[in-house]
Amino acid sequence: MIKNNMKGILEELPEGVELVGAAKTRTPDEILECVEAGLKIIGENYVQEAERAFQVVGDKAKWHMIGHLQSNKAKKAVKIFDMIETVDSIKLAKVIDKSCANIGKVMTVLIEINSGEEIQKAGVLPEDAVSLVRDISELKNIKIMGLMTMGPFAGDPENARPYFQKTKKLFEEIKKIDLPGVEMEYLSMGMSNSYKVALEEGANMVRIGTKIFGERQYD
Numbered sequence: 001m002i003k004n005n006m007k008g009i010l011e012e013l014p015e016g017v018e019l020v021g022a023a024k025t026r027t028p029d030e031i032l033e034c035v036e037a038g039l040k041i042i043g044e045n046y047v048q049e050a051e052r053a054f055q056v057v058g059d060k061a062k063w064h065m066i067g068h069l070q071s072n073k074a075k076k077a078v079k080i081f082d083m084i085e086t087v088d089s090i091k092l093a094k095v096i097d098k099s100c101a102n103i104g105k106v107m108t109v110l111i112e113i114n115s116g117e118e119i120q121k122a123g124v125l126p127e128d129a130v131s132l133v134r135d136i137s138e139l140k141n142i143k144i145m146g147l148m149t150m151g152p153f154a155g156d157p158e159n160a161r162p163y164f165q166k167t168k169k170l171f172e173e174i175k176k177i178d179l180p181g182v183e184m185e186y187l188s189m190g191m192s193n194s195y196k197v198a199l200e201e202g203a204n205m206v207r208i209g210t211k212i213f214g215e216r217q218y219d
Contacts, residue, residue, distance in 0.1 A: 002030060005212045006037035013206070014199065020064050020085075022191065022209030024049070028056035030213060035061045043085075043207050047073040050080050066148075066207055068122045071095045078107055085110040085148040085188055088124045093136045100141035108145045110188055111136070113170060115163035116152035123149065126170055130177070137179040146186035146205075147171050157194040164189050164201035171202070 006021075013019060020043040023031050031042055031053050042057065044050035045067025054063065065084040069077055074095045077084065087093050087109045100107045111133060114123030124132050129147075136142055147170060151163035167189060175184040188205035190198025195206040 002033045002213060003037040006034055006039060009208060009211060010038050016204055017199065018205040020066065020205060020207045021212055022066060022207045023053065024209060026213055028053040032057050034212060047077050054080050074099045078103065078105060083108045086112045086122065088112045088122055090132060090135045093139055093142055097139040097141045106141050106143055108143045110146050110148040110186060111144060113147050113149040113167050115149040115167045118152060126166060129170055130174060133174055133182060134179065137181045142181065144182045146184050148188035157197045160194045161197050161201060164198050168202040
């Protein structure tokens, strides 16, 4: 099933769009099956789950942190991940920067935008994004590669469109600013239920889990 799902999605995605396989709660063997079917980027929400899966999969694929990263997990995270898609504060960026400096690594990151401006959600508010990008651009061991947004959970994918549009507009605005260590290359938007709308609004990176692995089984 997983291999057929992977094949279908990879054939469907336009050229130049990166697929991140959202592997939350999935077993290392399921993740490995995806990689063997052509998945090039694994997205993990938790460092602990990523560590377990990494022991099986290793560097057969790239690893992206797509969940909120706690500062106290940064030291472990920078050893596994190739990109952290969820940087939303200068405090977290400084911890990542310091952890990377200790191992001689430059971490590529995306700035997470709270496009729905929801109090309980992670992400920087759209109006604060430019100043955050400026602050982070001064750190030597971080390279900003674009933006990511979740948007409010909306049953109908069409409801997500305004939030994707808002993030795309911000992406284009930041792209015009010449800053060291900032290359606005990736716009990560859309998940299993909304990625088609996200693609229409300019996403070139999508995070898909359920459509690859099937529905999550919770204990």
